[in-house]
Amino acid sequence: xxxxxxxxxxxxxxxxxxxxxxxxxxxxxxxxxxxxxxxxxxxxxxxxxxxxxxxxxxxxxxxxxxxxxxxxxxxxxxxxxxxxxxxxxxxxxxxxxxxxx
Numbered sequence: 001x002x003x004x005x006x007x008x009x010x011x012x013x014x015x016x017x018x019x020x021x022x023x024x025x026x027x028x029x030x031x032x033x034x035x036x037x038x039x040x041x042x043x044x045x046x047x048x049x050x051x052x053x054x055x056x057x058x059x060x061x062x063x064x065x066x067x068x069x070x071x072x073x074x075x076x077x078x079x080x081x082x083x084x085x086x087x088x089x090x091x092x093x094x095x096x097x098x099x100x101x
Contacts (some may be wrong), residue, residue, distance in 0.1 A: 053083050060092050072096040 039098045056079050064072040079089035 049082060052084060053089075054078055056082075057086075057088055057092075060089070064096070065094065067099075069096040069099045073100075 039060055056075050060072050060075050060079070063069070063075065076089045076093035076096065079086055080093070083089070
């Protein structure tokens, strides 16, 4: 629901809402909203991490079957940055380096 927060008169800072509440303003309010946004984004990235890695591993498989080993190495390095213990990425990375020799 949208409503007028402040009186249209520039010197009058009273609220025109018909319910009781506090309109937070200032740097503290901004920092609080920013912190909550950061928590939400980090949480979503944490939840999406397995899906992102799966998508990237699909790309690695496709690049490998086409012989695009430089792309395999590039994507595997990205996967390893996200998930250092991913055995599939480490294996594909090693095989790609061996194929380029």
